[in-house]
Amino acid sequence: MNSLRTHFVFACENDYLTIRCPTGTLISIQNANYGRRVPSTDMCPLPWTSLGTRSDSLILSENINCRAADSLQIITDRCEDTSDCRIEVKTSLFNMDPCPTTHKYLDVSYKCRPHQFTKVETCEDKHMNVYCKEENQVVAIYNAHFGRLLPGSMECPSYSMHELECQTDDALAQMMQRCHGRRHCAVKAGSKIFGDPCPEDTHKYLIVLYSCGKSHLMVVVFNTRVCYFSS
Incomplete structure (x- = not known):
């Protein structure tokens, strides 16, 4: 999920968050906090009082280190795996008031993930093709493994006397650098790129897990720089 852009929204107490x-x-x-x-x-x-002023006593007693313990779980239960979620920001939703003398808010960070994923597998020393059919979509790499996982692979059987699990640490980073944010890429599944673990x-x-989607939803990494697509 690191390949998707993170969005941030917030709403004040007694308002609505969409x-x-x-x-x-x-x-x-990804995260949620009700409090301050x-x-x-x-x-x-x-908020303004009926006299058109704000209370100095409330400002002095304001707690900027408060959070409803179940914030993340409650928002996840209500919004996860939906496409549109509207929440009234009020204390009763969170079953507790983490700071009674403080005017609170709800802030949420989230990502928009595609419905479907594609899994491709290529044996050592062969080329893997990762691509999107639609012209307006690009590849989003989610996970990658190079090595051998238990219980093994039917497509790439091993004739070693010792069946074991071994994998390189940077397969995901290598695939993101070469394929993420592009419509098509070809990568050789070999130790020259991934090392020999x-x-x-x-x-x-x-093995690579990826999806195709609109580029404005994704983050692409080139070396150590992180760039956001704008369209």
Whole structure:
């Protein structure tokens, strides 16, 4: 999921928070907090009184280190795997008031993940093709393994006397660098790119999990730089 852009939304206490993903994607909640972590001068200022003033006593008693313990679970239960979610931000939703004298807010970070994934597997020293059929879609790499996983592979059987599990640490990073954010790429499943994490006589293979989606939903990594697509 690191290949998807993270969105951030918030709403003040007694307002409504809307979380929405484009058609063909679903909400994946990353974090949620009901309470307060920054002063009211920076986010969700105190509401005005009937006299048109704000209470100095409430400002002095403001707690900027409070959080409802079940914030993440409650928002996940309500919004995960939907495409549109609207929440009224109120204390009763969270079953507790983490800071009674403080004007609170709800902030949520989330991603929009595609409905479907494609799994491809290629034996050692052969080329893997990763591609999207639609012209307006690009590849989003989710996971990758190079080596050998138990209980093994029917497509790439090993004739070693010792069946074991071994895999390189940077297969995901290598695949993201070469394929993520592109419509098509071809990668050779070999130790020159991925290293050799297994004993000499082990027949290895490359497994990649990816999806195709609109580029504005994704983050692409080139070397150590992270760039956001804008369209």
